[in-house]
Amino acid sequence: MDVNVVEQANNLMRILAIIIFLGIVLTKISKRINIPDVVLYIAAGIIVGPAVLNIIDFSEFGVINQVILAFGAAYILFDGGREIAINVLNEVKVTIGLLATVGVLISTVVTGFFAWQIFHIDFIYALLLGAVIASTDPSVLVPLFKRMNISPKLKQTIIAESAFNDAAGAIITFAIVGIAAGGSFSVGGSLLDLLKTAGGGILVGAIVGYIGNRLVCEGKFGVCRGFTAEMAIAAVLGAYVISDLIGVSGFMAAFTVGMVSGNKSIFKLSAMEGSDEAHEQFKDVTISLVRMLIFMLLGVQMNLEIISQYWGESLIVILAFVFLARPISVLLTVPFDRKAKWNIREIAYLCWTRETGVIPAALAGMLITMKIPNAELISAVTSMAIIITLTFQASTAKYLAKVLKLEVKPKIKVQ
Structure with a gap:
């Protein structure tokens, strides 16, 4: 065997051991100091990465980094899909559709305008910056809101938006x-692409999710009973890969697989006794691990030199992004959904909830790889947006829900 391959494998195992151990310690600390664990993961990644202590350098593991990002985000979306009750989703489908399309476009334009004025770059690249950070982050929002006791309507709107707006x-x-x-740009062509990408992902996810669940459920087709957790991973991977091959959204497909899994009764699927409980335990551990990996590696790979160069201008753009772009996006879309009957407190909460994370980070990384002009600047602003929104918005989500009197008594979930 090639000596270099052995050395790389050993180095990778060393890195994973460090990340997981640090992740465990930081998770315990986050619960004591009431700061989102992902913020501590990012900070730890910066400290142990090349920018400070240089204990971890992940630059030679590009393929593995992409696998962690893609699978981690897909599996977290699958978990979010399991939290969605289709009957509740039906009540807010207009809100989700508007926020995930028109809302993203509004946020792109508003943020792009401020970036254009502040950085004095070509408007097209300022718009590109706005587009990169426009989507919210399922890897933070799903675990955060799973633990919060707010109305199912509000909770599932936030979780579903984070899946659909990617x-x-x-x-x-x-x-x-x-x-x-x-x-050239075509409104009709872009809308068609959006429908194809999102709709195709939903179709693939529904088919793969149904087949996967049918194979592990009771009945004559349940030939894989007892392997619910393993089948879930196979379904997520399969749906993502198939979607990528045919040019539709793998993340949407993974989310839909989760929705099928979480709404078995609608699809007339009966889970084997005890299988869902075992799957839940396995899933929680897996989610915990991938979140540690995603956000610590994000910190490891942050370019602090670029951030330090543009931090002042970036801060102004991000403040406009948080306090203007998101509220405008919500106020110009959500009130049009009369069926959902949103009240002013719920609308205010949606204005504040828009954490940035792994998908914008991945898009920024792709722009650098493609050598797009101003990609380093876009990456710097994206990195700061992730840190700021996770630190201030994620950490205050529970407190704001309490202030706005949006908390409800927890109900026992019936599968």
Whole structure:
């Protein structure tokens, strides 16, 4: 065997051991000091990464980094999908549709305008910056709101939006890249791409999710009973890969697999006794591990030199992003959903809830790889947006729900 391969494998195992151990310690600390664990993961990644102590350097593991990002985000979305009750989702489908499409576009334009004025870059690249950070982060929002006792309508709107707006954010980002490269923009064509990407992902996820659950449930087709957790991972991976091959949203597909899994009764699927409980324990451990990996590696790979160069201007853009772009996006979309009957307190809460995370980070990384002009600047602003929104918005989500009197008594979940 190649000596270099053995050395790389040993180095990778050393890195994983350090990350998991630090993750365990930081998770315990976060519960004591009431700061979101992901903020501590990012900070630890910066400290142990090349920028400070240089204990961990992940630059030679590009493929593995991409696998962690893609699978981690997909599996977290699967977990979010399991939390969605289809009957509740039906009540707020207009809100989710508007926030995940029109809302993302509004946020892109508002943030892009401020970036254009402050950084004095071409407007097309300012719009690109706005598009990259426009989508919210399921890897933070799903675990955060699973633990919060707010109304199912509000909770599931926030979780579902974080899944659906990833597709819109990515489509707008690459549409702008195409325009910057000399292409043309078509509203109709972009809407068609969005419908194809999101709708295709839903279709793939529904088919794969149904087949996977049918194989592990009671009945004559349940030939894989007893392997619910293993089948879930296979279904998530399979749905993601199939979606990628045919050019639709793998993240949407993973989310839909979770929705099928969490709504078995609607699909007339009967789980084997005890299988869901065992799956839940396995899933919680897996989610914990992938979150440690995603956010600590994000910290390891942050470019502090670029951040220090543009921190002042970036801060102004991010403040406009949080206090103007998101509220405007919500106020111009959510009130139009009369069926959902949103009250002013719920609308105010939606204005504040828009944490940035792994998908914007991945998009920023892709722009650097593609050598897009101003990609380093976009990456710097994205990194700061992640740190600021996770530190201030995620950490205050529970407190704000209490202030706005949105907390409800927990109910026993019936599968």
